Amino acid sequence: VQLVESGGGSVQAGGSLQLSCVGSKGRAAGYSRYCVAWFRLRPGKEREPIAARDTDGTMRYAGSVKGRFTISQNKEEDRLFLDMTNLKPDDTAMYFCAAQVGGIVRDGGTCYPLEGAVWGRGTQVTVS
Numbered sequence: 001v002q003l004v005e006s007g008g009g010s011v012q013a014g015g016s017l018q019l020s021c022v023g024s025k026g027r028a029a030g031y032s033r034y035c036v037a038w039f040r041l042r043p044g045k046e047r048e049p050i051a052a053r054d055t056d057g058t059m060r061y062a063g064s065v066k067g068r069f070t071i072s073q074n075k076e077e078d079r080l081f082l083d084m085t086n087l088k089p090d091d092t093a094m095y096f097c098a099a100q101v102g103g104i105v106r107d108g109g110t111c112y113p114l115e116g117a118v119w120g121r122g123t124q125v126t127v128s
Contacts, residue, residue, distance in 0.1 A: 002118075003097050003120035004120055004121070005121070005122055006020050008095060009125065009126070010127075012128060013087060013089055015087050017125060018084070019038070019082040019123060021081075023120075033054065033104070034101050034102065034103060035099070035100045037049060037050070037110055038071060039098060039110075040125075041094045042090075042092065048062065049108055049109040052111050053072075053105060054103065054104050058105045060106065060107055060108060060110075062108055065091075068084065068085050069084050070083040082095065087127045091125060092126050094124050095123055096119055096121075097119070097120045098111065099117060100116065
């Protein structure tokens with residue numbers, strides 16, 4: 001199953017964007033528990049978790065985006081969203097979605113485990 005992100009682009013500081021990830025539930029079709037999450041890769045830095053939610057509806061966020069970013073899911077459309085507001089230049093990154101069967105949400109906005117997770121190819125967000 002392929003995850004496909006969209007919605008990235010260039011925006012001025014203080015602006016908003018909504019990222020979308022299609023196929024976020026496909027990997028978990030037929031499973032009772034899964035975790036979906038957003039990660040980002042900023043220039044010169046390691047991949048970092050941003051936001052995650054699981055089948056219980058539990059959500060966690062990285063401290064750097066808490067209060068500005070919101071993760072949501074439309075299960076009928078098999079789509080995961082990341083609503084980003086009050087964007088800062090430091091948010092400039094490639095954003096990826098991931099889905100992990102049997103995963104649970106962990107503090108910091110990640111899923112556990114991540115081994116075997118399905119990933120998208122990313123969508124670029126540039127904030128100036």
